[in-house]
Amino acid sequence: MPELPEVETIRRTLAEHVINLEIKEVRLIWSSAVCSWEDQSFEDLVTGRRIQTIDRRGKYLLIRLDEDLTLIAHMRMTGRLNYYTEKREPEKHTHVVFGLEQGEVHFSDVRKFGRIQAIPTSQCFSNSSLSKLGPEPLELEFTPHVLKERLRKKKISVKAALLDQHVLAGLGNIYVDESLFQAGISPERRVDTLSDEEISKLHQAIQNVLQAGIDAQGTSFRDYRDANGEKGSFERELQVYGRGGEPCKLCGQVLERIRLAGRTTVYCSRCQK
Template sequence: MPELPEVETIRRTLAAHIKDSRIKDISLIWPSAVCGWKDKGFKELVLGRRITRLDRRGKYLLIRLDEEMTLIAHMRMTGRLNYYPDHREPEKHTHVVFTLEHGEVHFSDVRKFGRIQAIPTSLCIQESSLSKLGPEPLEPEFTPIVLKDHLAKKRVALKAALLDQCVLAGLGNIYVDESLFRAGISPQRQANTLSEEEIKQLHKSIQDVLQAGIDARGTSFRDYRDANGEKGQFEQALQVYGRGGKPCRICGKTLERLRLAGRTTVYCPKCQK
């Protein structure tokens, strides 16, 4: 958390406030939350630059600055980027404050796993964590054939393969469980054994679930909020995630829990063959 729908929601809500704004000051309350580039510090690379647009790659938020500089923000488990129209005193877990021409952006993270890296735009794909990411599941280039090719060499449980960001960018525990349920495929199934029809159904389910998550502005259980501090609403539509031990909403059978790839997995033993 956050996964693709949450980061996309953060991107959209943050862009509405900060696009075309200049960064006037940066307060590094916990300096380890940011990374510079080679021998140049974060402030030196970022201060005074204008925000030209916001992009997303998988679970990463890309804040594009003028003069060919990019901020790569990864929220990890509990990171947040919140916008405030006026000055706001930093909260306990706020690590970085960006003062803009109009308002402030606070980066906070309870568990301190999240990071913001400044890197030249021309290098941000090949010389950062972005270089290892698999295809974007909502782009036209992501087809059933592409999904099949990325699963072909995976002799692991399908749940584990789909959590691998090198296979597919942006999916995490929530949306993998939900996608597999919609596709009617067991999370324990070996990834490279799916039929052509199963691949097509899984491809459609992944795209449908992610788009539904974006439309609902993400899923909020504990930490996730958009840039305005608002919760997402997709929790109300969840079929299996977080519902272990409860009846399946389709067939009524008790949903089962197991551990796959170190993550709690919930599925329906009747609906997911």
């Protein structure tokens, strides 16, 4: 699933091509891929609008159109938004084609979990999934104190807490495992046992790992590509994720692979306490 670094990379690469362009045509190949506003047709609502900016909130992409309309795109497991300079025949798993003044944007999704929702911009943060998201981990306002407050009173594993988008927006399995490794904290630790020093280390690790992921343009194992169809390279820097049974790069201990919070979790029992 695209996480914060992947969605941020899609945002940046898509914005390079489509800002200030008008959407001339919308072709729905699989209509369930979109959610319109009230009883209006998605095609009629979106066609003729101009793309003003592209923002991100957690794992959501916000394509701001003129006249108070935003498209909220969630990639889920295998969603992609690809830009093409010329008209292109839709591939097998392409569900929506946005024809622009210059080129096209194709929304594709092998597993069909991703969605694009049209909603008035003025209601984005009150009448959508965005309203319940936790803070952005790379904003200046996200401090160790904020993280402590978000975790306060919880009696679940730190892995489960960090996967909860209501606690913190944008983290998924990859970047949680990597952040916990860098902070030296076992994913099985209950959050109410973390000291202030450990929370401070975790806060710094989260920011370090996410920024490194963005700098590497995301992690590509299978489906993820940016808007240009390019892969990210952060998988080369992974310390624990996907490496269960292999030696720890720091101490040589065989990395543990367990099931935690419904997700496969990899960690070093020697380096992470």
